[in-house]
Amino acid sequence: MRLQTGFVLCGLFLIGQASLNCAEHNTPNIIFILADDIGYGDVSSYGATHAKTPNIDRLAREGRRFTDAHSPASTCTPTRAALLTGRYSWRQQPGSSIAPGDASMTIQPGTTTIPSVLKEAGYTTGVVGKWHLGFGGEAGPDWNADLKPGPLEIGFDDAFLMPATGDRVPCVYVKNHRVVGLDLNDPIRVSYKMKIGDEPTGKENPELLTLKHTHGHDMTIVNGVGRIGWMTGGKTARWKDEDMADTFAKAAIGFIESSQSQQKKKPFFLYLATHGIHVPRVPHPRFKGTSSVGTRGDAIHELDDTVGQVLAAVDRLKLTDSTLIIFTSDNGGVMDDGYEDVGKFDYHPNGTLRGTKGTLFEGGHRVPFLARWPGRITASSECDTLITHLDMIASFAALTGVTLPKEAAADSFNVLQTLLGETPNAPPRPHFVAHVGGIHGPFAIRQGDWKFIQPGGGGRQAEQSKKDLKASQAGQLFNLKEDVAEKTNLVATHPEKVAELQALMKQLREQGRSRL
DSSP, X not given: OHHHHHHXXXXXXXXXXXXXXXXXXXXXXXXXXXXXXXXXTSSGGGTOOSSOXXXXXXXXXXXXXXXXXXXXXXXXXXXXXXXXXXXXXXXXXXXXXXXXXXXXXXXXXXXXXXHHHHHHTTOEEEEEEEOOXXXXXXXXXXXXXXXXXXXGGGXXXXXXXXXXXXXXXXXXXXXXXXXXXXXXXXXXXXXXXSOOSSOOBTTTOGGGOSSOOOSSOOEEEETTEEEEBEEEXXXXXXOOGGGHHHHHHHHHHHHHHXXXXXXXXXXXXXXXXXXXXXXXXXXXXGGTTOSSSOHHHXXXXXXXXXXXXXXXXXXXXXXXXXXXXXXXXXXXXXXXXXXXXXXXXXXXXXXXXXXXXXXXXXXXXXXXEEEEOTTTSOTTEEEOSOEEGGGHHXXXXXXXXXXXXXXXXXXOOOOHHHHHTOOOSSOSOOEEEEBSSSSSOOOEEEETTEEEEOTTOSOOGGGSOHHHHHHGGGOEEEETTTOTTOOOOOTTTOHHHHHHHHHHXXXXXXXXXXXX
């Protein structure tokens, strides 16, 4: 009897150990790196010659390169809201447009998000870098108190952030619920409506702007750099721009190291949202002059170094084989941001694609996307299947065995087989809607090889000739398989396709979801 019991216990142990090994194999650590304003043609593995990106290219060499991957919008806040929720941001009034630095929280507590899904799967979750999704309730953030709700209220265990972008006040770091270095004897005040304090502005002292800005805003000069909005106080809490990339790399590595402590022993999810290469571009002195195209290229080199620091830490901690790493961008690249290098160099950040950040052309939202997981993703492989950032939440849920509530992640498709290089029976994402910002459009809708840009949409004035502008009044239709550069508008010759795509767009809006 004891012998039989021993065999049973041994068998149960072996089954349990096999299950544990299986669980470990199928629940990797996940690092999702979201760069800012990196275009389809800004990375060497996507054809860039104006900058060198050996660390990012390592992910392509050791993993999978996607050539038809898209950010949900061609601007930052809408993409970030859609990424984390799996829901088009044009379905969400908060977060559907670029947020000011003093915005209230755009994702409500209780919303199903990537970190909340992975917490359910047993992960430790962290976010480092650019947030740009707001803090606090309807009244907005009180920078001198706890910043709630924030990322910790939607599933993250740990957060080290900048509130918005480097050209928007407040220029401080936030650790979990508090401003780092806050001195209550020097309280922070922020306003986007009226000038406060006595710091100079670009209008009063344009010679103080180390980087010239032409967005049309009255820029406050903070640490020699122009920022939209006005800020007083918090002197000891302010960042130094040239140290920002290293600060975020250090915080990201610290989170990874902490997750490996003896007390935790759980897989981790790190959402690393770099500031690079968003303006103002103030790369560390060790990167200045390292590219042939000025500050923008130097900033790309700094971004690549950040990725390299994270990869080195993963290698050092012997986590390489157990970690899925994804690198991508929040929208396409842009050159017309008014800074000192614009017009000096002849290159296109989006390669052969038409358009830039802030447009509905492919250059606005088709972005580099690289995925590496040794042993599961074939090295140096490529994929031309349509995927989007929206799909990450459904795919991570499938990867970790979490069942998404029906009402959650309304526009996220499970593209796990595509991500890993396993061939699905059919492309998992049947269509995609791109937008610039706001909830009313115009939109671009993609189905198969066809893409239709609704009347009034497309690009900025500079992106279209007079002929294009007249044609765009009826919309713009392209066959991307034959014309990925979107040179030939087929709207007049294929009215039936236009009607079909317009009807699909109407259906997707009215039914409130695309994941059925």
